[in-house]
Amino acid sequence: RKEVEQDPGPFNVPEGATVAFNCTYSNSASQSFFWYRQDCRKEPKLLMSVYSSGNEDGRFTAQLNRASQYISLLIRDSKLSDSATYLCVVENRDDKIIFGKGTRLHILP
Amino acid sequence: SQTIHQWPATLVQPVGSPLSLECTVEGTSNPNLYWYRQAAGRGLQLLFYSVGIGQISSEVPQNLSASRPQDRQFILSSKKLLLSDSGFYLCASGQGSIDNQPQHFGDGTRLSIL
Numbered sequence: 001r002k003e004v005e006q007d008p009g010p011f012n013v014p015e016g017a018t019v020a021f022n023c024t025y026s027n028s029a030s031q032s033f034f035w036y037r038q039d040c041r042k043e044p045k046l047l048m049s050v051y052s053s054g055n056e057d058g059r060f061t062a063q064l065n066r067a068s069q070y071i072s073l074l075i076r077d078s079k080l081s082d083s084a085t086y087l088c089v090v091e092n093r094d095d096k097i098i099f100g101k102g103t104r105l106h107i108l109p
Numbered sequence: 110s111q112t113i114h115q116w117p118a119t120l121v122q123p124v125g126s127p128l129s130l131e132c133t134v135e136g137t138s139n140p141n142l143y144w145y146r147q148a149a150g151r152g153l154q155l156l157f158y159s160v161g162i163g164q165i166s167s168e169v170p171q172n173l174s175a176s177r178p179q180d181r182q183f184i185l186s187s188k189k190l191l192l193s194d195s196g197f198y199l200c201a202s203g204q205g206s207i208d209n210q211p212q213h214f215g216d217g218t219r220l221s222i223l
Contacts, residue, residue, distance in 0.1 A: 045214075091203075
């Protein structure tokens, strides 16, 4: 089983819709989780950290489920500018960080 | 806040030539440092990470090597580049796992091997 797994997509979603991605991780000792956004040919940018209690930033909501070992990202009222690849990132206790391969999102006008 | 300087931004090299990519970090001390590669159509792959001077861990067997001669300097090298070394290389830094500290990234180097 891969350490961090994501559905590669692409997710083709009409503008204004709600879309959600999941990411599973295999190491139960993982302790930090993030969602990054990566635009084509650019470096990934931190979108939001994922806290145990769940957290929200505007239209974006992140959740962590330690029992099932997955994190999720929900985007409400999607915009054309949300089109990007969303990377799930997991950090382990040995300071190693692992990137998922990303989920591609296309917002359609 | 941390700032990562990575250069060059773009590099075109012939097969068999040597490589040296440099990454320096400002605004922190004793960072964890990382080199990633993103090959075309694939996700980010961790190549090396370092938790201190002279301490390098390699994640995948490859044609590349890394060194950390100073606390805030991380160098990616190769003696002889292969076509498969083409890709986008990212340097990143972090301060371990305290309170979900995010990682910081350089602007990346796009390496094309001819």
